[in-house]
Each structure stands twice: as structure tokens, then as C-alpha cells.
Amino acid sequence: MVRGKTLFDFIDPKEFRFVHVCSSCGHPHFSKGEERKDSCLNCSGSKYDMVPFFNPAEDYALDADYYAITMMYALWKQNVHKNKVVYDDFYRKPPFVRGVGDYRGELGGYVAFGGLGHLISMLDHLYFNEQDIEYLRQQPEAFDEAFLDELRTMRFSGDLYSIEEGNLVFPHTPTLRIEAPVWECIWIEAMLLNTINSESLLLTKGSRLVTVTGGDVLLEMGKRRAQGRDSSVYGAKMAYIAGFDATSNVKAGKAFDLPITGTMAHVYIMFHESEYEAFKSYADTFPEKVILLLDTTNTLESGLPNAIRIAKDMEQRGQRLVAVRLDSGDLAYLSKKVRNRLDEEGLHYVKISATNDLDEATIASLKQQGAQIDIWGVGTKFITAYDHPALGGVHKIVARSPFQHEEKGDGESYKQDDWISLIKISESIDKVLNPGRKKVYRLYDHNHMAKGDYICLAHESLEGKEEIVLKHPTNPLKSKVIRHFTFEELHKKIFENGGLVYTQPDLPQIRNYHQSSKATFWEEYLRLEVPEVYPVALSDELRELKEQMIAGNKQ
Numbered sequence: 001m002v003r004g005k006t007l008f009d010f011i012d013p014k015e016f017r018f019v020h021v022c023s024s025c026g027h028p029h030f031s032k033g034e035e036r037k038d039s040c041l042n043c044s045g046s047k048y049d050m051v052p053f054f055n056p057a058e059d060y061a062l063d064a065d066y067y068a069i070t071m072m073y074a075l076w077k078q079n080v081h082k083n084k085v086v087y088d089d090f091y092r093k094p095p096f097v098r099g100v101g102d103y104r105g106e107l108g109g110y111v112a113f114g115g116l117g118h119l120i121s122m123l124d125h126l127y128f129n130e131q132d133i134e135y136l137r138q139q140p141e142a143f144d145e146a147f148l149d150e151l152r153t154m155r156f157s158g159d160l161y162s163i164e165e166g167n168l169v170f171p172h173t174p175t176l177r178i179e180a181p182v183w184e185c186i187w188i189e190a191m192l193l194n195t196i197n198s199e200s201l202l203l204t205k206g207s208r209l210v211t212v213t214g215g216d217v218l219l220e221m222g223k224r225r226a227q228g229r230d231s232s233v234y235g236a237k238m239a240y241i242a243g244f245d246a247t248s249n250v251k252a253g254k255a256f257d258l259p260i261t262g263t264m265a266h267v268y269i270m271f272h273e274s275e276y277e278a279f280k281s282y283a284d285t286f287p288e289k290v291i292l293l294l295d296t297t298n299t300l301e302s303g304l305p306n307a308i309r310i311a312k313d314m315e316q317r318g319q320r321l322v323a324v325r326l327d328s329g330d331l332a333y334l335s336k337k338v339r340n341r342l343d344e345e346g347l348h349y350v351k352i353s354a355t356n357d358l359d360e361a362t363i364a365s366l367k368q369q370g371a372q373i374d375i376w377g378v379g380t381k382f383i384t385a386y387d388h389p390a391l392g393g394v395h396k397i398v399a400r401s402p403f404q405h406e407e408k409g410d411g412e413s414y415k416q417d418d419w420i421s422l423i424k425i426s427e428s429i430d431k432v433l434n435p436g437r438k439k440v441y442r443l444y445d446h447n448h449m450a451k452g453d454y455i456c457l458a459h460e461s462l463e464g465k466e467e468i469v470l471k472h473p474t475n476p477l478k479s480k481v482i483r484h485f486t487f488e489e490l491h492k493k494i495f496e497n498g499g500l501v502y503t504q505p506d507l508p509q510i511r512n513y514h515q516s517s518k519a520t521f522w523e524e525y526l527r528l529e530v531p532e533v534y535p536v537a538l539s540d541e542l543r544e545l546k547e548q549m550i551a552g553n554k555q
């Protein structure tokens with residue numbers, strides 16, 4: 001065995017798409033095509049059974065809605081499938097925000113952008129394998145063989161620009177901009193949105209929990225309640241980026257090198273003849289780590305006295321009990337009682353941890369009640385994003401390259417790099433798209449605190465500008481003049497012509513980046529209830545383009 005390697009480090013299933021298994025001796029031969037003429041290297045046999053070869057960990061091509069495949073086919077039939085387009089990804093409404101809006105009727109709040117690392121690895125290993133092709137071949141649409149053949153060599157070949165994972169984004173700010181052949185943009189929609197929406201949602205939930213727990217220890221314990229295996233693993237990853245200290249999820253720990261930890265469950269106490277014996281055996285086994293669960297019979301009358309006895313026994317041996325855990329009842333009342341008793345016994349160092357359906361609102365309330373809790377364990381309500389289970393991020397076309405022989409209208413032809421801006425009109429003003437190929441600047445004051453986001457067309461620049469007026473996207477009465485600012489272009493180039501050009505930070509770096517990005521926002525934008533609305537404005541040129549296109553569409 002070569003440690004840390006798998007078969008797929010030696011044989012690339014993008015190239016070697018079949019295994020021909022010798023019918024006589026079972027020896028496998030990898031091959032690029034369906035045909036195999038030479039004889040078996042092992043036994044010289046010449047008959048083979050053929051099986052498609054693919055890496056199950058790279059099985060992403062059909063992570064799509066079926067209409068993507070049928071649209072790709074229709075575009076292929078017209079031979080326009082490779083025409084380049086521009087897509088923006090963004091969301092409209094921030095999750096988890098309580099109340100109906102601020103006093104001006106608008107909804108504040110933020111999203112912490114997550115899922116980029118996962119998306120990169122999928123786009124980088126995205127291809128139809130032979131089983132996918134066979135599955136599509138069996139569909140009643142009877143796709144042309146030449147189309148299926150072209151799918152075999154199809155890869156993501158475009159440019160992708162993205163806000164970096166961990167940064168904060170606000171409604172309507174594009175998180176991603178993709179420039180690629182139209183059929184590729186259509187192909188990746190569901191996979192991309194599924195990843196970015198679910199991971200951003202959990203990173204945001206985690207970020208809110210970290211806001212409320214501050215410097216306390218925060219543990220992720222959601223595995224048993226997650227909506228499936230993947231979401232438990234990627235949820236634990238997002239919790240770590242958000243700033244959680246550890247997870248109980250061992251698989252996630254292994255997959256992403258996260259700190260793992262745990263206390264003890266009721267079973268351990270119930271199984272033993274007495275609570276004291278259970279505590280003692282666990283403390284003897286893990287003297288440096290033990291956290292004793294107090295509520296199996298009675299928190300104050302039994303769990304606490306037994307824990308104090310254990311702590312005293314441990315002191316005799318020069319050891320220290322780390323913590324006790326409360327898992328039911330009035331956590332504020334019990335934590336104060338437990339703290340008092342521990343302190344009376346001179347056990348000031350023993351920490352108190354709490355679990356039981358906690359979320360940011362309960363934790364804020366417990367803190368406000370003066371609860372004496374040092375370690376918070378959060379499961380169900382984090383991992384399921386309980387109070388806002390979906391983020392409505394969307395993937396929308398905003399420009400396309402001209403068709404061959406297409407004219408501008410006044411007899412002039414388009415130039416090679418021209419883009420035609422596109423708009424989607426909606427009755428709801430919030431749903432009218434911002435057209436065109438765009439970029440985003442974030443503006444900062446002299447203390448590097450964020451002042452607003454400025455969305456403009458890709459050819460525009462803030463270089464040399466001394467003053468900017470951030471105009472509200474829909475309300476002409478609202479604007480904010482910004483002077484003495486610095487700026488940062490938010491999108492970084494991730495893929496160029498399908499090749500990965502971005503150096504991915506490791507998880508501790510992403511976690512630090514989330515924290516430092518968050519620190520550039522005033523507390524007013526981050527608070528959990530009725531947060532201030534962060535200004536996101538369109539440049540004059542973009543606004544004019546949008547207005548002209550809306551007017552043009554009405555005719």
C-alpha cells in the first residue's frame with residue numbers, strides 16, 4: 001500500500017474510462033476506449049468483460065436539474081452551445097434576521113460566504129463518466145450520439161471570479177461572476193447553488209452563534225440531526241470557519257483536519273451501577289479531558305455532589321476536573337447554582353458547559369440572565385439552520401457574446417470582445433436583475449471599516465476618484481457621499497480558461513479571514529436583531545444601463 005494514495009492518483013478516469021476485465025484470469029486492464037484488441041498481459045487471454053471506470057468521489061456531472069441537460073441539448077442542436085455568456089450569483093434576502101425590517105421597512109443582515117473551497121474541487125473534477133453517458137442515453141429524449149460524445153470531453157472551461165470564502169456579502173452583491181460557454185453555465189447551476197447556498201447558510205448561522213458567544217468555547221454537535229451525511233460534514237467545516245472551537249463529528253475531523261472533542265452521554269451513566277462509578281471510570285480513563293454530565297438523575301441533588309466528589313478525588317492525585325455539563329432544565333438557574341457550589345468547594349477552575357436545543361437567541365437570553373456558562377454545545381439548531389432552512393441564492397445570466405453575423409442594429413457589427421447586456425424584468429422591483437458584466441468594490445474609511453459596496457460595470461474603475469455617491473438601488477431619496485476612502489475589488493480570479501489559478505488558503509487561514517472580514521463591519525450591521533442595512537449601490541453608468549433596458553423592455 002502506498003500511504004495516502006488511491007488508485008485514482010495513478011489512473012485518471014477522465015482519460016481511462018473503461019476497465020476491461022480478462023474473462024479467463026480476471027486481470028484488469030484500464031483503457032481509453034471501448035475497444036480492446038491486444039491480449040491479456042497476465043494470461044494472454046483475448047476475451048474481456050467491460051466496465052465503466054470512474055472515481056465515485058468525483059461523480060458530479062449529474063448534480064444537475066434535468067432541464068439543464070435538455071437545454072444543453074437544444075443549444076447543441078443549434079450549434080450555439082459554446083457561445084460565451086456572463087453569469088452572476090447573488091442572493092436577495094438575508095437569512096435568520098428577526099422582525100419584519102428596520103424602521104424604514106428594509107431588511108438588514110448579512111451572509112458569510114461559504115462553499116468556495118468545495119465548489120472549486122467540484123469544478124476542477126467535473127466530467128461525465130461512462131455511466132452518466134449511459135444513463136442519459138436511456139432517457140426518452142433520445143439524445144443524439146454525437147451530443148453524448150461531446151459530453152465525454154466536456155469540462156468547465158470558463159473564467160470564474162469570486163468573493164473569497166469567509167468574507168461577508170450583502171443582498172444583490174454578486175458573490176461569483178462566471179464567463180463561460182453557455183452550456184457550461186447551465187450545466188453547473190444546480191451543483192453550484194446547492195453548494196454555495198447550503199454552506200453559506202451554515203457559515204452565516206455559525207457566524208451569528210460566534211457573535212453571541214464571544215470568547216466562550218463553542219462546540220458543534222449537530223451530526224445526529226443534520227439533513228444527511230454530507231451536510232453534517234460540510235456543516236462542521238463551516239462551523240470551524242465561523243470560529244467554533246471543535247466539532248463532535250469525527251468524519252469531519254478526519255476530512256478537514258478539524259479539532260474534535262466530546263463529553264459523555266447519558267448511556268454511560270445509565271449503564272453503570274451508580275452515577276459515581278460512571279463518573280469515576282471516565283475520569284480515570286481521561287483525567288485531562290473529562291466533562292461530567294450532571295442531569296441523568298438529578299442535576300443538583302446527585303450529579304453535582306458526585307462531580308464534586310470526583311473533582312476532590314482528582315485533586316488528591318494532582319489532577320483537575322475540566323468541566324461539568326448541563327443538558328436540561330433552567331440552564332440559567334442551574335448554572336448559577338452549580339457555579340456557587342463549585343466555588344464554595346474551591347473548584348473555581350471547573351468550567352460549566354451547557355447543551356439542549358441552544359441557538360443564538362437562547363444563548364443571548366441566557367447571557368442576559370447572568371447564566372454562568374463557559375462552554376456552549378450547539379447541535380440541531382445550527383446544523384439544520386433551524387429558523388431559516390434555505391438561502392435563496394440565484395445564478396443568472398447577465399450578458400452574452402454576440403451571435404455570428406449579429407448586428408448592432410445600425411448596420412455596425414460587434415467587435416470580438418463585445419458583450420450584450422441582458423436583463424430580466426419582474427413585477428417585483430427586487431427581482432429585476434442588474435444587467436451586464438460587472439465587478440464589485442468594497443469601500444473602507446481611514447480605520448478600514450467598511451462603508452459600502454459599489455457595483456459597477458467591468459470597465460469602470462475607482463482609481464483616482466475622490467468622492468463617490470452611494471445611491472440606494474431603488475429609492476432616489478437615499479444616498480450617502482463617501483470621501484477619504486480606500487477600496488478593494490472583491491472578486492478574485494479563481495479559474496481562467498478552466499484552469500485553477502487561485503491559491504487556496506488552508507482552513508485556519510479562511511477562519512482568520514472570516515474573523516478579520518467581520519471585524520471591518522460596525523456592530524450595527526452584524527447585530528442579531530433588526531440590523532442596520534449595509535449600503536450596496538450601483539454606479540451611475542450601471543444604473544443608467546439598467547433604466548434604459550427597463551424602458552426598452554416596456555416598449
Ligand SMILES: Nc1ncnc2c1ncn2[C@@H]1O[C@H](COP(=O)(O)OP(=O)(O)OP(=O)(O)O)[C@@H](O)[C@H]1O
Binds near residue numbers: 332365366
Ligand atoms: N433560562 C433559560 N432561558 C431561556 N431558555 C432556556 C433556559 N433554560 C433552558 N432553556 C431552553 O429551553 C428549552 C427547554 O427544552 P425542554 O423543555 O425540551 O428541555 P428540558 O425539559 O429542560 O429537558 P429535556 O431535554 O430532558 O426534555 C431548551 O431549548 C433550552 O435551551
Ligand SMILES: O=P(O)(O)OC[C@H]1O[C@H](OP(=O)(O)OP(=O)(O)O)[C@H](O)[C@@H]1O
Binds near residue numbers: 225355357358379381
Ligand atoms: O440539543 P442540541 O443542540 O441538538 O445538542 C446536542 C444534543 O444532542 C444530545 O442529545 P440527545 O441526542 O441525546 O437527545 P436529547 O438530549 O434531546 O434527548 C446532547 O445531549 C445534546 O442535548
Ligand SMILES: O=C(O)c1cccnc1
Binds near residue numbers: 222262
Ligand atoms: O460530546 C457531547 O457532549 C455531545 C456530542 C454530540 C451530541 N451531543 C453531545
